[in-house]
Amino acid sequence: MEPRSDTVQEDFNYDPDRNYDEVIMAQQRIIEKEIAESQPLISNLLTFDEIVEEYSDEDSVYRHKIEDLKGRYKNMRKTRGDGNCFFRAFGFSFLEKLLQDADGYKSFVDVVHKSKDMLISLGFPQFTLEDFYDTFVDIVKQVECPGTVEKLLETFNDQGLSDYFVVYLRLLVSGHLQANEESYIHFIDGERTVRQFCSQEVEPMGRESDHIHIVALTKALQVPICVEYMDREGLACNAFNFNPSDATDEADPKPTVTLLYRPGHYDILYPL
Numbered sequence: 001m002e003p004r005s006d007t008v009q010e011d012f013n014y015d016p017d018r019n020y021d022e023v024i025m026a027q028q029r030i031i032e033k034e035i036a037e038s039q040p041l042i043s044n045l046l047t048f049d050e051i052v053e054e055y056s057d058e059d060s061v062y063r064h065k066i067e068d069l070k071g072r073y074k075n076m077r078k079t080r081g082d083g084n085c086f087f088r089a090f091g092f093s094f095l096e097k098l099l100q101d102a103d104g105y106k107s108f109v110d111v112v113h114k115s116k117d118m119l120i121s122l123g124f125p126q127f128t129l130e131d132f133y134d135t136f137v138d139i140v141k142q143v144e145c146p147g148t149v150e151k152l153l154e155t156f157n158d159q160g161l162s163d164y165f166v167v168y169l170r171l172l173v174s175g176h177l178q179a180n181e182e183s184y185i186h187f188i189d190g191e192r193t194v195r196q197f198c199s200q201e202v203e204p205m206g207r208e209s210d211h212i213h214i215v216a217l218t219k220a221l222q223v224p225i226c227v228e229y230m231d232r233e234g235l236a237c238n239a240f241n242f243n244p245s246d247a248t249d250e251a252d253p254k255p256t257v258t259l260l261y262r263p264g265h266y267d268i269l270y271p272l
Helices: 006-011 020-037 048-054 060-070 085-098 102-121 126-143 149-156 159-179 181-187 194-202 211-221
Strands: 073-077 225-229 238-242 257-262 265-271
Touching: 048 060, 048 073, 073 085, 085 102, 085 126, 085 149, 085 159, 085 211, 085 257, 085 265, 102 126, 102 159, 126 149, 126 159, 149 159, 159 181, 159 194, 159 211, 181 194, 181 211, 211 225, 211 238
Parallel strands: 225 257
Antiparallel strands: 073 265, 225 238, 257 265
């Protein structure tokens, strides 16, 4: 069989030494990154009627669960799926709540002011911490009167500021895990130390968060969190409360932050 025309061969010169699978995968990553970056880091308030359209008519399980959520929650905010969604969703939701809680704000500021010295005592380099800590404090101060949701939303959608805030939350979780190593070592797989786990799964940006991250953040900041788990089992979401206290005889406190978990992703929920 004769080879195809010279015109076609000029358009595509095959290089036997080139890994075309890697080229295709790199192009796919670029496309996915562009799609992700077209979405805000934190969205405006949305109704469940708006997000239900994300699911096809055939996806009856998720559609049933959205109806279940509508009975208990009035709105939600979506977060960008970049691997940092848990920390970003928590950070925005928590500061938004503190806009209406002056005592809670003062308590949180005390925790924040003590946190840098705690992290330094655990071996985190002060020079590295300074910029993240200072930006974190500046963002927290936006809650002070007359703080507004609009200003927080603007800040959390500024990639640089928002990422610095997320980094410091990751460091707080890492610090809590390392300071309480005996409590967490048995929940870490792969025969890794707590320090190794933190350096691989907690501190790096873009690493997804799991149960252990939520437990550690809840206890590090003494903030009760509720997570509604939306999977394909059953017709209703399963709510799981993360309590800062280890006391088994105490009732779970009212959650300060409520998040919606869909496999690999967290969004913010607003109770009725």
